Amino acid sequence: MFIFRYFVFNMQESPKYLIAKGRDEEAVAVLHHVARVNKVALTLTADDLRKAVVAELGPQAVDSGQGKSNWQAVKEGLTTFDLSHVKPLFSTTRLAVNTSLVIWIWGCLGLAYPLYNGFVTLYLTNAGAAFGDTSLNTTYRNYAIFSIMGIPGSLIACLLVEWRSSWAVGGRKFAMAISTLLSGLFLFLFTTAKTEAAILGWNCATSLVENAMYGVLYAYTPEVFPGPHRGTGDGLASCFNRVCGLMAPIIKIYAGANNASAPIFVSASLFVVASISMLLLPIETAGKAAM
Template identity: 25%
Template structure:
């Protein structure tokens, strides 16, 4: 500061306190949100075939059960992201958790197809707020090894997917799809129970000029972690950059920047409206990252959920395109054992990501896994035996799980705090468009005996996504998070800072 007093930023405070008890507790809470979304999404591959058989639906009607969830998620991701950047991370996640748990439970009582469609669409609206919790958790992470910890966080998605596969295997043959829908809503209820214990992001509070509130939260983190805050005063990134640019006047009076005053200055984009926040994503500094990120999110969602649906469609009783092959399954049934096995592909996908994301960087990790996914999917352009199909889908899902995990780290890292959840939310909305379309490819084309066309489309989308990752403007490995679009903190990449012993 101007008077020469020592000071520290939120990044430096988190670095000094390290990853401790607080982050572990928050990891469990945020992870429950990820489990909730995984269970509500994985359920689609089980409920669709069951409802189709029970109510005599067409393949398009079955596909619509999945599509409406993505429609709701597209609207929700966009809306909750804006709300979170405007009013805070906690408030931006409370309403989505209520909507998801409430309508998830109500959908299990749906008396007809229309009611089921409407309730699942509203579940999707709530699920659209889950990316907010991802950015929320990220803002409590110290910069070194942030990627590895975020991959560990992504592991909760895999836990949710495996839990849903196990539940389906146990519940569906005995109690039916209604019980599965009801039980899958339980993680969202846990989020509401423990919500009161969660803190606001100190980075967000500093952006809004509420430095004292941010300091109190950092002190609580230090107390839980058994570490002390660095000596000196907490300063915002804006204050630091102003101090670097402005020389104090000779008469000793404070300039009008507000540096050193009791009311710390704020960035000009700290109180943007919804429309301006969206325009900021397309500003000269962000437009290239934003557009490429939209394509990658679209490709990830399209291919990931497509692989989930292909796992059931290529080995279900509804696939009548190979009449010469003996089938022991009755119409409308799903081979839950095969689905359960392929779900475990997410574990090696996350392990590979954890080892590569901080060593080789986000961009290279995503690009390589996208291209390897193409190699696994190509043989499926023609019908394969059940065993070969499972092996190929297992390998493809390893890769696409890895890319999904990494892009959810990269996305909040490239955006500043002022538009972080808006940026991730809009990108997630683009991904939901991919999710809306994929059922008509993975279900409609496959059941229409057009497996080759379906797989070619998936391979093409995955390949284009891999190309786009190569053109991202910069690598975020080891970079500190920025607070404003106007920030110059990361214009010249610094060497990765190591945590002091």
């Protein structure tokens, strides 16, 4: 991933960050790079940028980011904290329902995902005892196999998102709901496996559809929030996702103390709940301009 990050994708620094640090020339260079990648002509210069800022905010705005330390940036952010970017996410009934459901879905998945992926190696070790093979080599060999099998899931998600004309029956919501439902179904079937081959097969299937689910969900989530408040919406969903994830070890301790399958059952149930919630989302983003 390090090689891909620096030598294949050539990811650029955020122009917003560079401008906040007073590095206008570097920010403009990033924008020119983005323009070249998208085959768009761009004539913007650093002087043009400064002139636009002065015209909009006044001369003092040009120097406001010069030499600003990280602590100063954090301090300014805290002193200007308000709910101006939260309220618009709930400005209409339709948007409020959609925002609440998106946050709820991320919370369900935030708990379901670590319950399965975080403790599956323990389950595999216990399951291996039934076949006389409890070695770490076998456990992590199987874990590596179904992790690799998840890679095509990301490609499937890409097809579901980009080839929307072929999936007009439901768009993003349909693709998310089906892949999430299959994730829960395969997890339930996984706990019924009686052979090592069956365990490996159900895990591979689960990993495939899970990656497809997340691929579409990551595309849908930013699209469904209004542009100026998209970062706030994403942040709320991510925060709830992480908070719910903290509960996974607690459930494992109390629900799975004497039953290695318990965390898997809970995870599968949460995937099903998330799938139903996805079908209830009132906003579809496939084939539509961003909000």
